[in-house]
Amino acid sequence: MTSPFEHFGTSAIHAGQSPNKWDLNQISPPISLSTTYKQSEPGVFKGNYDYSRDANPTRIALEENLAALENASHCKVFPSGLAAISAILRLVKHGEHIICAEDIYGGTLCLMEDVIQQIDGIEVTFIDFTNNDSMKKALKSNTKLVLFESYTNPTLKIVDIEEIATLVKNFNKDILVVVDNTFITPYFQRPLSFGVDMVMHSCTKYINGHGDVMMGVVMTNFEQLDNHLHLMQKTAGSIPSPFDCFLAMRGTKTLHVRMRVHMENALAIAKFLENSPKIEKVIFPLFESHPQHKIHMKQAKGMSGMVSFYIKGGAEETNKFLCKLKLISIAASLGDVESIIMAPLLMIPFTANEEALKKKGITPNLVRFSVGLEEKEDLIADLKQALEDS
Numbered sequence: 001m002t003s004p005f006e007h008f009g010t011s012a013i014h015a016g017q018s019p020n021k022w023d024l025n026q027i028s029p030p031i032s033l034s035t036t037y038k039q040s041e042p043g044v045f046k047g048n049y050d051y052s053r054d055a056n057p058t059r060i061a062l063e064e065n066l067a068a069l070e071n072a073s074h075c076k077v078f079p080s081g082l083a084a085i086s087a088i089l090r091l092v093k094h095g096e097h098i099i100c101a102e103d104i105y106g107g108t109l110c111l112m113e114d115v116i117q118q119i120d121g122i123e124v125t126f127i128d129f130t131n132n133d134s135m136k137k138a139l140k141s142n143t144k145l146v147l148f149e150s151y152t153n154p155t156l157k158i159v160d161i162e163e164i165a166t167l168v169k170n171f172n173k174d175i176l177v178v179v180d181n182t183f184i185t186p187y188f189q190r191p192l193s194f195g196v197d198m199v200m201h202s203c204t205k206y207i208n209g210h211g212d213v214m215m216g217v218v219m220t221n222f223e224q225l226d227n228h229l230h231l232m233q234k235t236a237g238s239i240p241s242p243f244d245c246f247l248a249m250r251g252t253k254t255l256h257v258r259m260r261v262h263m264e265n266a267l268a269i270a271k272f273l274e275n276s277p278k279i280e281k282v283i284f285p286l287f288e289s290h291p292q293h294k295i296h297m298k299q300a301k302g303m304s305g306m307v308s309f310y311i312k313g314g315a316e317e318t319n320k321f322l323c324k325l326k327l328i329s330i331a332a333s334l335g336d337v338e339s340i341i342m343a344p345l346l347m348i349p350f351t352a353n354e355e356a357l358k359k360k361g362i363t364p365n366l367v368r369f370s371v372g373l374e375e376k377e378d379l380i381a382d383l384k385q386a387l388e389d390s
Contacts, residue, residue, distance in 0.1 A: 008069065008187055009256040016064025017249070021057075031246045032057040054234045058242040062249045063217075066207070069252065070186045070199060072219035074226035076233055077248075079240045081182065081202025082107050084216025085147075086115075087232035088178055088198060091225075092144045094121045099138045101148040102126040103155060103360050105180065106348055108147075129159040130292065135167055145176045150191060150299075151183035154344045154368040155361040156283045156308050158292035161299055165195035176225075182206070182335075187259045189300040192221060205335030206304060208251040209258055213244045258337065258373060262305030265379065266371040270307045272380050278321075278387040280310040280365065305371035306334065315364035318343050322367070324386035327378060339372035339379055 019025040037049040048055040059077060067075035078084040085108055092098055100112055104126075116122050127134040129148045146168050148159050165177045179191040182202045191199045201207055203215035218229055233239050240248075263286075270284040282289075285296040286303050296303070311318045322330050322343060331340045332347060345357065345364050357363070371379065 011068045012065070012255050013253050015068035016061045021061070029058060029061045029246065029249060031242050033242055052242075053237060053239055056239075056242055056245070058245045058249075059239065062245040062252075065249055065252055066203075066217050067219055069255070070192060070219040071190055072192055072199070073221045074223065074229075075217060075219045076226065076229035077203070077240055077245065078216040078218070078233070078238050079244075080214050081105075081180075081200070081204060081216035082111060083238050084200045084202075084218050085111065085180075087229055087236070087238055088147075088200065088218060089116055089122075089145070090232060090236075091176060091228060092116075092120075092122050095142065096144040097123045097125065097140050097142045099125050099127060099135070099143060099146045101129045101152065101159075103128075103152045103157065104147070104149060105153050105182075108180070129164060130157050132163065132167060135164065139168070139171045139175075141172075143172065143175050145178060147178045147180070149180040149183065150189060151285070151304075151306070153183065154308055154366065156183075156285060156290075156306060158285060158290075158295045160292075160295045161191050161196060162194040169195065183306055184300060184304050185255065185259055187256050188263075188302045188304065192219065194299065197222060198225060203248050203251075204333065206259065206262075207255060207335075208248045209255065209335060209337060210247070210251055211333065211336040211338065213240075213247045213251070215240045215244055215248055259302070259304060261373050262371060263302050265373070265376045266303065266305040266307050268376040269369070269371055269379060269383065270309075272383065273307070273309050276384075276387055278312055280312045283308040304335070307369045307371060309367050309369070310363070311365040311367060313365055315343075315346060318365045318367060319346060321386050322346075325382055326385070327374065327382040328369075334368075334370035336370065337373045339374055340370040341367060343367050 017029050019027055022030055035052045037045055039045045063075040063077055078087055112124050117124050125138045127138050150159055150161060168175050168177050177196040178198045179196050181191055181199050182205050185206045198218055198220045200218045203217050220226055270282050273279045274282045284307050311321055328339045328341050332342055334340055345362055
């Protein structure tokens with residue numbers, strides 16, 4: 001379902017949610033909790049509604065809404081971002097090959113290493129997607145799927161989506177190119193317009209935006225791929241609850257407004273950090289100092305609230321800084337209205353050795369900040385007092 005409206009915000013509020021769809025013309029989409037539907041006679045039922053695992057009105061309303069936001073023809077939602085990626089990876093068979101970003105989200109990395117490689121027996125090659133030579137060397141005759149994040153976690157590297165899609169398709173047009181667009185959202189960037197086959201998001205993050213729903217979504221313009229995703233919902237039972245779909249749909253209504261403030265706050269904080277004598281380096285795509293700034297400006301319309309930076313010092317100084325924060329919470333997620341901060345190496349177990357992590361830019365003094373919607377002056381004041389005391 002491509003958007004019936006010209007502007008993103010109008011689609012966010014109305015797409016897939018016409019009151020005419022509901023029995024009483026409700027403005028706010030109702031939560032359909034029924035697991036099954038009455039048939040007028042055996043095998044005859046209204047619309048596609050037979051059993052809720054197969055189709056649910058609240059879930060379909062959300063899928064239509066998200067498809068419009070991504071300007072996609074098809075959309076399917078799943079109970080988590082990893083469930084969404086797992087559904088995608090079921091397109092790959094034993095003996096086939098996947099190329100995956102080396103600095104992919106930790107949960108995806110574990111899925112690739114512990115399940116896809118060890119259990120499913122599928123070959124996976126991890127590469128740096130900002131290096132085209134790495135991609136050229138990794139492509140094989142049995143390569144089936146390529147997966148990367150448009151903005152990597154936590155070092156915010158930016159991949160030229162169109163360049164990668166073109167390179168892969170020129171090698172073999174049947175290789176599927178998949179982008180995880182979680183960090184920047186469809187408000188700022190739509191990867192399908194750059195030639196990829198599927199785009200996914202962890203709706204747990206910005207799309208829901210309120211830290212109370214776990215969900216994933218996959219969008220595509222290809223019916224065959226969408227049929228596979230629906231099979232994963234129906235046969236593998238990978239579906240979110242109607243209530244979670246309702247909450248996520250409530251979140252999308254304010255996505256365009258929230259993303260503008262996330263960007264405004266993040267820009268102000270990145271500038272503050274860049275001028276602080278306690279900060280070694282700031283990573284923010286809107287800054288010309290970012291290695292892929294030109295790529296960002298070419299393919300995105302703005303930036304989310306994600307800012308990464310390095311504290312001067314090591315693990316001790318970083319830990320002290322985080323513990324001094326009063327308003328900003330230490331937590332592992334991102335994209336919420338509340339500001340959340342973390343030091344990846346101090347908080348998440350990594351399987352790679354210290355030298356390999358350092359090569360990727362992941363050191364004890366690296367901090368990832370998901371800037372929320374609080375007043376930016378209060379956030380800066382909290383950062384300032386924590387830095388002064390650390």
